[in-house]
Amino acid sequence: MKVKPMKNFLLLFSLTLLILGCDVKTPSKQVASQSAVLADVVATVTISNPSEFERKDELMWLPLERLGVLKAPLSVWLKDEELPSQLVDGDGNGSIDHLVALVDLAAAEKMILVVKAQPSTLSIDSRTQAEISIKQGGAWQENKYIGGQFVNVDKLIAPKQHTDHSEYIRYEGPGIESDKVGYRIYLDWRNGFDVFGKSRPALALHKVGLDGFESYHHPADWGLDILKVGESLGMGGFGYWHGDKVERVASVDSRAVSILQNGPLVSSFAIDYGAWSVAGKRVNLRAVFTMQAGSRLVHVQLQADEAIEPLAIGLGKAPETVLLSGGDDLTGHAYTYLGTWGKQSLAGDDLGLGLVFKRGLRTDQTEDAHNWVSVMKSPSGTLDYYFLAAWSGEPDGIKTEQNFNTLLEREAEKLTLKLRIFIDSQLSATLRVDQPSAASVRILAERLADTEYRTKAKALRNGGWDPERDRPARWEYTTGLLMQAFDDLSGAGADPKFAALAEQIIGSFIDEQGNIASYRKDVFNIDDINNGKMLLRLYQRTGIEKYRLAADILRDQLSHHPKTSNGAFWHKQRYPYQLWLDGVYMGMPFLAEYSKQFEQGESFAQAVHEFEVAKEKLSAPNGLLFHAWDEKAAQNWADPKTGLSKFHWSRGMGWYAMALVDMLEILPEDQAELRAILQRQLTELAVVLVRYQDDSGVWYQITDMPDATGNYLEASGSSMFVYALAKGINLGLLPETYKVAMMNGYQGIVREFVSLDPDGDVHLNGICQVAGLGFGRDGSYRYYQSEPIVADDIKGLTPFIMASVQISKLLSR
Structure with a gap:
């Protein structure tokens, strides 16, 4: 069966690409300067709705770097229709960095947009607003300001x-408000969050409180203040959790507000709390509040200048309210919610309040005298969450608990299953060549590796901070994976700095006795073994004894690692x-390489047996393999009869390939019987991989379901498959006929996923950040679609570098 091809939407760019051509040796500054001569169309954007319900007023965030541009003017078009858009300072540093556009998407709908280097011609009514207004012309009398008139200020x-x-x-x-609802933050010791309900869908904040301090507590043409905050956090406020109560952000040296943007589609402001005295520290804390058109949600981003845990939101x-809770048995990246519904409006009618946050950030759900409290993790001083309100007094407002709960569920799904957005910029297209050479393939991989080298890789050393996991760097399999790719790249003729860093990072975890920092044998995590491949390389290359001693420790883990009844290693003690x-x-x-170097091959059979069990237990009739097998068939993701997981995940099969x-x-030629087992598996798998290769050249996240809602072309699995095909040809394990599929795969990865920033940085996009089973991961189709899609994750970037090394080697023959 040939999967249904995914359309290639690059037709708009074909003439430009033919004119521009590509030379990957072009210095980054020269490449960046070419953007000035590109046509009006700077990028094509493919966007799709991964949900089975309509998403109206969805805001699409497009980083300028991914669009291949640094500044305005820009506009967004659906065929001949311009869409509402706005240029936004997304990180609040004073510089425009995103283009946002508003779209309406039917269930599972996909649309193709273009971004043009043209000013917007639309005149659109503002649907968001942020403001801070103070009196001027009066005077302070103790703690009261007497006289004067209100004037809006930016700071x-x-x-x-x-x-x-x-x-x-x-x-x-x-x-801050949208056309749906408004909110205010008390800029004083209370730091409470309040709600302004609207009697009609329009902006209203500029009308609120102009004619008297108490006026907004009474019905007006726009609505009224509808929440009694009192001593609580109010609507989604934050503070410090003392174990029995929330301490609001009360004791500070200063409070400063700055309006970051006040636009038709997005508005935001920041509050900087200077020297918050809490938990024996004096912490500077910034809170950024962002709201978008057509939405009830306020996005809250907290950043402290040092870790302050535990934080609480609430x-x-x-009285007369019910507590609503979203699912807790979810992946850590999935969003869940907490809500209240009932007669808590000051107007005496129903009001719903909600918090939406990543399930993995909440450590406890509790309460104090005034609040329902979600206790949250913030190991690097950051916290990211949303709050929202829905008032029954709105025209056509939400009137029932059930409807409010549905709203919370859908908002959580929209944050979990984010819009599928793939950007193909004219600038990124300059990286492509019609006929790649050994040199061009290696140089592109080196540019990608250099971006990682400069931005993240050095932080992975022992004592550093892992930016992908937002925690101290550990003995992680991904670290060994990246360092192996760096080492491969230097070995293929790239800068020796990559191999040097690989030894420095791996070596930083090993003391002179071979002890491995942050490693624990007793958890029996087979992922921890992966870094041992670099230990064996380093020992073979340098003869330094500590590398062998550390490898011995990992080998000893495998000697005691628990196994299934048919001899396959458990994935972890906790699995x-x-x-x-x-x-x-x-x-x-x-295991095989260690046995080759130090055991005269006595463990070869054991290593190959793992493949035999995997083939026997995980194979499907279509030739693909399932992600996992539970011998006891006890896990919620496992088929109760077979113990198999439900879907064919491309990266899982990529690891296997x-x-x-x-x-x-690794296996010597004299191990003919063992080699024959693996050779047969490789031959069979290669046939199947080509069968499910999309016409774009790459593969889907769920390999055999190209038309399923939300499924997407995925970079890490595609890179792994290309690596296996290229290396298989190089080793004489696969015939040269696979070179066509391999090169189509490589070209597809570059076309679909590799991007170039105006500053010359190169990135790999479209990577499934993580996927596993158990502990909130139920193995459903929705689960595999729910994990974040990210750029430059090591699990995707590394196999692409490794594949490039193999392709470069193949093309140089």
Whole structure:
């Protein structure tokens, strides 16, 4: 069966690409300067709705770097229709860095947009607003400001006299709204969050509180203040969790507000809390609040200048309300929610309040005297969450608990299953060549590796900070994977700095006795074995004894590692009786290479046996392999009869494909019987991989379901398959006829996923960040679609570099 091809939407660019051509040796500054001569169309954007319900007023965030440009003017077009758009400072540093556009998408709908280097011709009504308004022309009398008139300002440092009810700041703090609902933050010791309900869908903040301090507590043509905050956090506020109560951000040296953007589609402001005295520290904290058109959500981004844990977010308690909770048995990246519904409006009618956050960030759900409290992790001083409100008094408002709960569920899904956005810029197209050469393939890989080298790789050393996992660097399989790719690249003629860094990073975890920092044998995690491949390389190259001693420790783990009844290694102690495709790659090539160097090959058969069990237990009638098998069939993701997981995940099979060719490289020719087992598996798998290769050259996240809602072309699995094909040809394990599929795959990866920034950085996009089974990961189709799609994740970037090394070698023959 040939999968249905995914359309190639590059026709708009074909003439430009033919004119530009490509020379990957072009210095980055020269490449960047070419953007000035490109046509009006700077990028094509493919966007799709991964949900089975309509997404109206969805905001699409397009980084300028990914569009291949640095500045305006820009506009977004659907065929001949211009869409509402806005240029935005997404990180609040004072520079425009994103283009946002508003779209309506039917369930599972896909659309193709173009971004043009043209100013917008649309005149659109503002649907968001952020403001801070203070009195001028009066005077302070102790803690009251007497006289004067309100004037909006862009920045404000709250005066020392200012406190609650000073009548200096209109409605007591900054406000933010969409056409759906408005909110205000008390800029004083209370730091409470309040709600303005709207009696009609229009902007209203500029009308609020102009005619008297108490006026907004009473019905007006726009609506009214509908929440009693009191001593609570109010609507989604934050503070420090003492174990029995929330401490609001009360004791600070200063409070400063800055309006970051006040646009038709997106508005935001920041509050900087200077020297918050909490938990024996004095912490500077910035909170950024962002709202978009057509949405009830406020996105809150907290950043402290040092870690402050545990932080808490919450909803004020009220009588006559019910507490609503989203799912907790979810992947850590999935969003869940907490809500309240009932007669908690000051108008005496129903009001719903909600928090939406990543499930993995919440460590406890509890309460204190005034709040329902979600206790949150913030190991690097950051926290990211959303709050929202829905008032039954709105025209056509939400009237029932059930409808409010549905709203919360859908908002959580929209954040979890983000829009599928793939950007193909004219600038990125300059990286492509019609006929790649050994040199061009290697140079492109080196440019990608150099971006990683400069931005993240050095931080992975022992004592550093892992930027992908937002935690201290550990003995992670991904670290060994990246360092192996760097080492491969230097060995293929690239800069020796990559191999040097590989030794420095791996060596930083090993002391002179071979002890491995942050490694624990007793967790029996087969992922931890992967780094041993670099230990064996380093020992063979340098003869330094500590590398062998550390490798001995990992080998000893495999000697005691628990196994299934048929002899397959468990994936981890906490994943009992489970064989995963991932683990075959992590452990078996190391075991075989260690045995080759130090055991005269006595463990070759054991390593090959793992492949035999995997083939027997994980194979499907279509020739693909399932992700995992639970011998006890006890896990919620496992078929109760077979113990198999439900879907064919491309990266899982990619790990397996890479393991096959790596093993066949290690096993000596005199191991003919064992080699024949693996050779047969590789031959069969190669046939199947080509069968499911999309016409774009790459493969889908779920390999055999190209038309399923939300499924997407995925970079890491595609890179692994290309690596296996290229290395298989290089080793004489696969016939040269596979070169066509291999090169189509490579070209597809470059076309679909590789991007060039105006500053010359090169990135690999479209990578599934993580996927596993158990502990909130139920193995459903929705689960595999719910994990974030990211750029430059090591699990995708590394196999692409490795594949490039193999292709370069092949093309140089």
